[in-house]
Amino acid sequence: MDPVAALSEIAFHLERDRAPQFKVQAFRKAAATIGAWIPDELAARARDGRLKATKGIGASTFEVIRQALDGDVPGRLAKLRAEESSPLTDGGRALAAQIRGDLHSHSDWSDGTTPIPLMIDGAVGLGREYLALTDHSPNLTVAHGLTAERLTEQLEVVAELDHDAPALRLLTGIEVDILDDGSLDQTPELLDRLDVVVASIHSHLRADRATMTERMLGAVNHPRTSILGHCTGRLVEGSRGTRPPSEFDAERVFAACAENDVAVEINARPERQDPPDDLIATALAAGCLFSIDSDAHAPGQLALLDYGIERAAANGVPAERIITTWPVERLLEWTGR
Known part of the structure; x- marks a missing residue:
């Protein structure tokens, strides 16, 4: 060997x-x-x-x-x-067969552990057709978030790697911080250049319900937001300990997601399990689209997508409302809307 x-x-x-x-x-x-x-x-x-x-x-x-x-x-x-074991039941396996890509991943440009080529290799090995590289934005300094200058440099690197990886489409992207006023933590010019924008809250997670709701609505109403990432910010297990979910008006936020054509992320990481099942049901009732994402910070973590797939299947999320089942051409037409 x-x-x-x-x-x-x-x-x-x-x-x-x-x-x-x-x-x-x-x-x-x-x-x-x-x-x-x-x-x-x-x-x-x-x-x-x-x-x-x-x-x-x-x-x-x-x-x-x-x-x-x-x-x-x-x-x-x-x-x-x-x-090796799998969390997938029969329903999960049926949905997994329809998944084409993953729209939330990190490299060593921010707080991931490996270079981008190793993330590509991991995705190819799992049979993914596309992968979005979504390193953090500058406000998240603890995660070595990308300044405008570093993100511009990364876009050139991604273009070269995408050209050299015929087995996989590497998409440009960012996990952009939702700032306290609901704005997005990157320049409009750079956001316009990206294939995928995952908007997430990483700070002041214990703010009151009204404040969190308005903050999230600001991001969801932004024309470049593609996906609302790990919406409650909760942690239910793992080395970082536990953290309760943020409080916000889920009906208002998910109604805005449906109106603005923003997908709600089903974050596959076992320590997040975000959104909780009741909020998945609320988002379903609101007519939302979903994106099942690994939030991988290392190649092997790309395989954690199965946990999100199983939760989506268990909660009755139809495959046609999951954007990561779409061919890349349809996906890019949607994100570039």
Whole structure:
């Protein structure tokens, strides 16, 4: 087995399982280190002891490489493959077969953990037809949000990578902060250049109901907003602890989403499960469109989309109202409306 592929697949499984980042990075760094060598050089380094002494190669990663060089599936990888499970029921699997893309993902340009090409590889491996890169906007400094200058630079990089990735359409995008006054945290000129704009609240989540409602309405009424991201901001589990949902007038906000043709995100991350089931029902009744998104910050987290797919299926969301089931041409016609 190719050692780089083995290390990368182990990292992917660990990311999907939300393992601690230091464990994931051990395998990502080892893959990057040995990927610079031709196979004969790697084999020679493994034989003469230089590989074991190489910075970035630990005992676990060395054993994976050694077993792969011997032509075996490394034991660590075989175990992860055997333990892999899916949240999908029959209804979820039927909907999953109709999903074409993912419109919310992050790279190491903001608070993601890997370069954009690795996110592309992860999406291609999962059979996605398109992926939107939606790194954070500048207000979210803790997430290294993109200034206008950095986003402009990223657009050029995305154009090149999209050209070089025929198996997947890489879409330009942003997860833009909804500011306190309801405006969007990026210049209008740059928002006009993007394929997808996910508008989300990341600050002052405990503001009163009226304030949150007006803030969200400001973003939903903005002509460049495509998707209302993780609308309650809640956390129900995970390493960051828990956080109660924000309070807002869901009927007014979702009515505005339907009127402005803004999709409500079903955020697939298990720690978010956002919106809650009752708000999905409210959005359905309001006539909203939906976008099932992974909010992935690493390649393996793209596979978490299944959790959102299962929740959509369980709540009776019709496939035709889920924009991530649409072909990319229809999607881009809609986002560019």
